[in-house]
Amino acid sequence: MKKRIYVLFLLLMMLINLSAQQKDGTYTFLNATNSARVAALGGVMLPIYDSDIQLSTFNPSLINPEMNNSMSLSYVDYFNDINFGTVQYGHSFEKIGSFVGTIQYHNYGDFFYTDESGNIDNNQFSVSDYAVYLGWGRQLNDRISIGANLKFGGIQYEDNTSFALAVDLAATYKTKSDWIFSLAARNIGRELHNNYQSVINELPFRMQVGASKSLEHLPFTVIVVYDNLQKWDLTYNDPLDLEGNYDPMTGQVVEKSKVDKFAKNLFSHFVFAGELNLGKNLSLRIGYNYGYRQTMKSPTKKGAVGLSYGVGINVYKFKISYSRSEMHIHGSPNYITITTNLNSFKKH
Numbered sequence: 001m002k003k004r005i006y007v008l009f010l011l012l013m014m015l016i017n018l019s020a021q022q023k024d025g026t027y028t029f030l031n032a033t034n035s036a037r038v039a040a041l042g043g044v045m046l047p048i049y050d051s052d053i054q055l056s057t058f059n060p061s062l063i064n065p066e067m068n069n070s071m072s073l074s075y076v077d078y079f080n081d082i083n084f085g086t087v088q089y090g091h092s093f094e095k096i097g098s099f100v101g102t103i104q105y106h107n108y109g110d111f112f113y114t115d116e117s118g119n120i121d122n123n124q125f126s127v128s129d130y131a132v133y134l135g136w137g138r139q140l141n142d143r144i145s146i147g148a149n150l151k152f153g154g155i156q157y158e159d160n161t162s163f164a165l166a167v168d169l170a171a172t173y174k175t176k177s178d179w180i181f182s183l184a185a186r187n188i189g190r191e192l193h194n195n196y197q198s199v200i201n202e203l204p205f206r207m208q209v210g211a212s213k214s215l216e217h218l219p220f221t222v223i224v225v226y227d228n229l230q231k232w233d234l235t236y237n238d239p240l241d242l243e244g245n246y247d248p249m250t251g252q253v254v255e256k257s258k259v260d261k262f263a264k265n266l267f268s269h270f271v272f273a274g275e276l277n278l279g280k281n282l283s284l285r286i287g288y289n290y291g292y293r294q295t296m297k298s299p300t301k302k303g304a305v306g307l308s309y310g311v312g313i314n315v316y317k318f319k320i321s322y323s324r325s326e327m328h329i330h331g332s333p334n335y336i337t338i339t340t341n342l343n344s345f346k347k348h
Contacts, residue, residue, distance in 0.1 A: 026201040027164055029106050029129040030153050030187050033325070034074050034086040036335035040310025040323035042271035042287030044225045045208040047182035049145075049172060053090050054321070054337055056100045056135045058208075059184050060147030061170035063100050063137025068092035074337040081109040097138035104131045111158075125158040135168075145172045155194075162194030166203055180212045205230060210271075223273040227291060234268045234291060235261070268294050283312035285323065296327055310335070317344045 033043040035054035045058040051066035054074070067090035076084035085105045092098040106129040113121035130153070137147035149168035155161060166189030172182045187203045194201065210225035228234060273287035286309045293306030310323025319339040324332045 026155065026162065026191075027153055027166075027187070027203050030131060030151070030166065031204055031206060032084065032106065033335070034076055034084050034104055035072075036074065036310055036321035036323045036337040037285065037312065039076075039325050039333075039335045040285035040287060040308050040321070041223060041273035041275065042225065042289045042308060043292070043325060044227050044271050044289070045170070045182060045184045045186075045210060046223060046225070046273075047172060047180045047210040047212045048221065048223070048275075049174065049180055051341075052319075053088050053100055053339060056088070056090075056137070056147075057086075057102055057133060057149070058168075058186070059170050059172070059182055060100075060135040060137055060149045060168055061145050061172040061182060061184070063090070063098045063135050063147050064139065064145065065092040065098055067098055067100060069342040070339065071342060072337060072339040074335070076336075077334040079331050079333065083107055097136055100133070100135040100137075102131075102133035102135065104133075106130065127157045128155075130154050130156075143174050146170070147172075157196075160194075160196040162191060162196070162201065164191040164201075164203055165189050178214055181210070183207075183209045219277040221275045221277075223271075223275070223287075225271040225273075226269050227271055227289075228269055233265060234294075235265055264294070281314040285310045285312065292327065317341070 033039045035057065037052060037054050038044075038046060038058060046055055047059070048055060049062055049064070051064070051070065053067045053070040053072045055062045056067070070088075070090040072086070072088040074084075074086040074088075078084060084107070086102065088100055088102045090098065090100045108127040108129075110124040110126050113123050113125065115121070131151055133149050133151040135147065135149045137145060139145045147170050151166050151168070152163065153166065154163040166187045168184060168186045169188065170182060170184040172180060174180050184207065186206045186208070188205060189203055191201045191203070206227075207229035208225055208227050209229055210223065212221055212223045214221045268291040271287060271289045271291070273285070276284045278284065287307070289306050289308070291306075296305050304326040306326065308323060308325040310321060312319060312321045314320075317340055321335075321337040321339070323335045325335070326332050
């Protein structure tokens with residue numbers, strides 16, 4: 001058993017080395033959050049081990065036999081006429097492990113053709129992304145579980161198309177004191193085809209590590225995730241200088257203290273979240289993603305950017321999750337997910 005874990009660890013490190021220099025780009029939709037529960041808890045990989053099939057997309061090591069015959073439908077009302085849809089189904093096999101199939105579709109609406117002068121043509125074209133996942137998970141022992149997603153991502157922008165193949169690798173460890181730790185390396189792969197440029201687009205490789213703990217005397221789970229493990233410096237220089245980082249007289253950058261820069265960069269990696277279970281049929285969720293806040297905030301009106309929240313309700317044989325993510329002061333996407341287990345409809 002120890003030898004197998006060691007080999008898996010070496011394989012993970014090799015794949016990470018191959019992908020560590022990749023940057024976000026054409027395929028950033030592979031990191032988009034489509035699940036209501038995940039969105040409410042910060043929009044990142046979650047170290048929560050239960051029967052919720054929604055969690056498998058970001059953390060395949062959570063795929064387990066309790067997801068057998070589970071089905072999930074998700075819808076995201078994004079901005080304007082942009083919307084996302086997801087369908088998932090899980091099935092377990094005794095000898096080889098549990099599997100989850102996922103289909104995601106991102107529709108960005110219809111656009112009018114224009115000429116070089118900006119004159120609008122009456123004809124329209126559509127823009128969309130899509131991804132197909134096949135996830136696998138297996139428990140190695142009572143403490144350790146591993147998983148992987150094999151995924152195909154495609155882009156259809158008018159007559160321009162491209163597609164890529166990637167894998168996610170993840171591992172989860174449960175301690176005797178009920179701490180849960182997860183590590184995930186996502187979007188390891190490459191583009192296979194595009195018909196609109198001569199270069200190969202890179203995939204948005206991303207590593208995340210997280211921990212969760214359910215409190216003993218309160219039905220509350222605390223979650224902490226360190227995002228973008230593969231890259232330390234998440235800061236960037238805004239060419240519009242909305243925060244006044246340049247001296248208007250000299251044009252030089254106004255340097256901030258090293259402590260301020262270090263703290264800002266450090267907390268941009270962290271996501272804090274919590275889930276409160278009020279009985280068996282109601283859950284309240286909240287998350288705070290400081291990195292989202294730094295990226296999407298407006299200097300003149302910061303608001304609650306970076307905050308997310310939601311609720312989960314069990315009705316009959318269905319689990320309904322709803323959430324909102326304060327991604328910008330001008331709008332907050334709405335997420336809704338309905339999950340059920342088809343076994344619950346069988347007559348015993």
